[in-house]
Amino acid sequence: MYREVYLDNSATTRPFDEVIEYMSFINKNIYGNPSSLHTKGLEAEKLLKKARETIASSLNVRSREVYFTSGGTESNNLAIMGYLKANPRKGKHLITTKIEHPSVLEVFNYLEEEGYSVDYIDVDEEGIILLDMLRDKIRDNTSLISIMYVNNETGSIQPIEEIARLRNRGNKDTILHVDAVQAYGKFRIGPEKLGIDLMSISSHKIHGPKGVGALYVGEHVRMQPIILGGGQEFLMRSGTENVPGICGFGLAAEMIHAKLDENLEKVKGLRRTFIEMLKENIEGFSIISPDNSSPYIVNVSFDNLKAEVLLHHLEEKGIFVSTGSACSSHKSRYSHVLQAMGIKPCNIEGAIRFSFSAENDNKDIIDAIEALSEIIPKIRLKSFRK
Numbered sequence: 001m002y003r004e005v006y007l008d009n010s011a012t013t014r015p016f017d018e019v020i021e022y023m024s025f026i027n028k029n030i031y032g033n034p035s036s037l038h039t040k041g042l043e044a045e046k047l048l049k050k051a052r053e054t055i056a057s058s059l060n061v062r063s064r065e066v067y068f069t070s071g072g073t074e075s076n077n078l079a080i081m082g083y084l085k086a087n088p089r090k091g092k093h094l095i096t097t098k099i100e101h102p103s104v105l106e107v108f109n110y111l112e113e114e115g116y117s118v119d120y121i122d123v124d125e126e127g128i129i130l131l132d133m134l135r136d137k138i139r140d141n142t143s144l145i146s147i148m149y150v151n152n153e154t155g156s157i158q159p160i161e162e163i164a165r166l167r168n169r170g171n172k173d174t175i176l177h178v179d180a181v182q183a184y185g186k187f188r189i190g191p192e193k194l195g196i197d198l199m200s201i202s203s204h205k206i207h208g209p210k211g212v213g214a215l216y217v218g219e220h221v222r223m224q225p226i227i228l229g230g231g232q233e234f235l236m237r238s239g240t241e242n243v244p245g246i247c248g249f250g251l252a253a254e255m256i257h258a259k260l261d262e263n264l265e266k267v268k269g270l271r272r273t274f275i276e277m278l279k280e281n282i283e284g285f286s287i288i289s290p291d292n293s294s295p296y297i298v299n300v301s302f303d304n305l306k307a308e309v310l311l312h313h314l315e316e317k318g319i320f321v322s323t324g325s326a327c328s329s330h331k332s333r334y335s336h337v338l339q340a341m342g343i344k345p346c347n348i349e350g351a352i353r354f355s356f357s358a359e360n361d362n363k364d365i366i367d368a369i370e371a372l373s374e375i376i377p378k379i380r381l382k383s384f385r386k
Contacts, residue, residue, distance in 0.1 A: 002318030005364045009205075010152055010182060010297055010355035011322055016207045019252050023209060023244040034241050035232065044243045051250025055214055058257045059199075060190045062219065067236045068246050071213040072181040073103035075200035076146075078215055078226055078237065079177045080107050083144055083198065084116075086224040090173065091141030097121045097129050097148070098340040099156075104146055104179055105336075121147075126290035127156030127341050131166060138170030145176050149183035153337045153353060154289045155297030157183075164195025175221060181205055181213075185256040186264065186296055197221050203245070207357070208252030212245040263358035264295070270356050270365055271295040277369040282376060288343060288351060298354045299338075301347040305379050310352060313375045319368050322353045 006014065026047065032040025034048050049063075056063040069075045084090075096108050098120045108118045119137040121129045129147065138145075145167060150157050160178060167174050177198040180189055185206030191199045198221060203212040217223055217236075229238025256263070275298065278285065284303035302310060307323040314321055338348045354368070 003367065005319040005360075005367050007354045007356060007360065007364065007368060008320045008322045009357040009360075010353065012204045012210065013207045013357055014359060015204075015209055015248070016252055016255055018255065019208055019248045022251050023248040026244040026247050030243065034243060035230065044241075047247050048241055048243060051246045054250040054254050055201075058184075058253050059216055061192055061216055064234070065217055065219055067215045067217060067233045068241060068249075069213045069215055069237055070211055070242075071204070072101075072179070072200050072202035073213075074237075075181075075202070075213045075215040076101070076103040076177075076179055077107055078223075079198040079200055079217075080104070080111075080144065080146060081226045082223040082236070083175055083177070083221065084111070085226065086222045087143060090143035090175075091139075092116050093139050093142045094118045095121065095134065095137055095142060095145040097123060099123055099127060099151055099153075099337045100146065100148055101152060101179060101181070104148070108146075123156075123340050125342055127151055127154045127293075127337065128290075129158060129163075131159070131162060134163065135166045135170060138167065138174060140171060142171050142174045145174055146179070147176075148179040148181075149189070150180075150186070150294045150297075151337060152182050152297075153335060154299045154341070155182075155293035155295075156290060157292070157294055160194050160196065168195065182294065182297070185253065185260070186267075186294060188260060191216050192218065203249035203252060206252050206256045207359075208249040209245045212242055212249045214249070259358065266358050267356050267360075268295040270360055270362070271298055273362060274298060274354065274356075274365045274369070277365060278372075281369050281373045284376075284380075285350075286347065288338065288341070288347070296356055298356075300352055300354065301343070302350040302352065302376060303347075303380075305350050305376065307350050307352050309379055310350075310372075310375065313379060314368075314371055317367075317371045317375075319371050321368075322355070323351065 030043050032044045034045040052063045052066050056066045112118050121134050123129050167176050175197045178196045179200045181202045184201040197218045199216040201214050204210040225236050227238050286301050288299040334348045
């Protein structure tokens, strides 16, 4: 029986024990519908309000600007579709990048079919968008730009402040949406200060429960809902609120932000140790993630082997990693992110994403490197024999 080593924290994180206990308490005791007028409903509404204030405080925004959703995908959909629905005369031109999450790219594909014109900005070999190209694409009729903060496969960090400056120079009326799912809870983010109008975040990436997220909507942004019904969430997102999930999200956000700097330093150390040990113990690999990427993600391509084969051998030793984003790992096509970065197909085939959290320790890193040292020569040998 192997010790479990979880290095797939960008797919999801293990919920904090305190979050699980808090949610269990709410499920058992605070089960009223927050829309109900009786005491049980008011109890739930009070906790909902507290969670909203916690999330707002972590972003340094007003609580009225935070709308709870079912997760990052819904937040991304609501941000783009909700804004365009409310502002049909703002222009039919949109901008995004070639490395976005499918919950953004699929929306833009749909919007193209609906008559919108979309420009997909290229990225360089480090996965950073070409700012000159973005500057040249902003037009008078560009209504919305959507760009992710931290890439979920490589950890590349986009220059959001510079992007907002280019938007202001090109067309101040253009709304900037940022998918910050992989950045929230890792870095201090003030959307208002950065010039972000809409921003998506998710709970299960910060040791909260799955199925909960939030969208920051600046008070100056006019939106329309994409889910209709009882008018919950200030008429923006109908449906009875997931009170235990939202409260768990609030507690996870409070806990993670209390140790944000400490966590960042710890994960930087883990990443540094991981890369140093890779260089000392493994031959034939290249690190795809740039040096200045998020320390929470390291994408490594191993020569002359298939990543999926390596992943399953690691799994047999209790080590859990990913071949790319969790949302696309069941699809057979090559990573669109690595293709956009110009990575060769043979290197994409051998690419593994190791993603850390402050819950990991040096023993996890040592176990992972020892397993890689043992497995890689064997599976490379097999491939040569074929």
